[in-house]
Amino acid sequence: MSRRGIVGAAALVLLLAAGAAAAALITRSGGAAAGEQTATLPPATAAVERGDLIDTLTVSGTLGHGPEQPVVNAAGGTLTELPEEGEVISRGEELYEVNRDPVLLMYGPKPMHRTLELGVPDGADVRHLEKNLSELGYKVEVDDHFGLSTLAAVRKWQDKAGLPVTGSVSKAEVVVLPGEVRVQALRAPVGTSVHAGQTLLTVTGVERLVTVQLDAGRQSLARKGAPVQVELPGELELKGKISEVGTVAKQADGDTTVDVRIRLDDPGKAGKLDQVPVSVELQSEIRRDVLSVPVEALLALRQSGYGVEVVEGSNVRVVPVTAGIFANGRVEVSGGGLTEGMRVGVPAT
Incomplete structure (x- = not known):
């Protein structure tokens, strides 16, 4: 032998x-x-x-634009206009229309909670409004105070945007989101009677991202900045890096997972694919x-x-x-x- x-x-x-x-x-x-x-x-x-x-360890993921966020309406009346799914909307542009009055997008960390007008107490929400007006090209002093320069800028903005020129800004006229958005899905048809608190559409960020629901027990395999390999349908392989690792575990279908988000090095190579299942190769040990x-x-x-x-x-x-x-x-x-x-x-x- x-x-x-x-x-x-x-x-x-x-x-x-x-x-x-x-x-x-x-x-x-x-x-x-x-x-x-x-x-x-x-x-x-x-x-x-x-x-x-x-x-390495290969896990399943989804190529898309990150998590969806609801756009909550604060106006009452008839829904007269909606954007197209996949449309990108930037600061000052129309998200939708109620009673033929546009509801516009502005950037900020928190949603509006009050009407901003001359005489309101100073606050960070006033500063965010003024910063948006300034970025849109209106001359205004950016501080926490709604003064005469803010009033003048608001009136000019309302006139140009096709809004009633009142000098005050309510949450029925403006939706505040963290930045530029992409329309993911429409939740109500044009012609619907809408009310405050109703979700009319959902949006995502505009950046192409791969999202992985990683088993919480394997969280140590996902390190921010670590390189990964992503395989798309058709055996197309793209390189990327882990941009975010969730710290809060989620329960779904009996599994405990954390969100892992991946930025592609060259997202243009992914074409226009959206919500597509992909395989992600993580480095488990080096x-x-x-x-x-x-x-x-x-x-x-x-x-x-x-x-x-x-x-x-x-x-x-x-x-x-x-x-x-x-x-x-x-x-x-x-x-x-x-x-x-x-x-x-x-x-x-």
């Missing part, structure tokens, strides 16, 4: 736990002993390499500057543990090694006096 060892049950368990790397295992017959030497050369050899070894051999070079030793056959000219000896992570068909090894460039035995290809 040959000296080359059949990989035992323990080795199989270890290799199967390593995921795809286990598929590279080639079964051998017999049993190997550490220190054993022979003049019989293996059918093939491979080099001991030094470098970084990166283990070992820097380590020695590695092909997975199939591992032998199960008679005295337990693992070894490799070191081939030096016409001589072959079995040396014990400690196995580390498995990645891309290779396994990290240490011990046995291994050095970069040595040749180890592998099965014939």
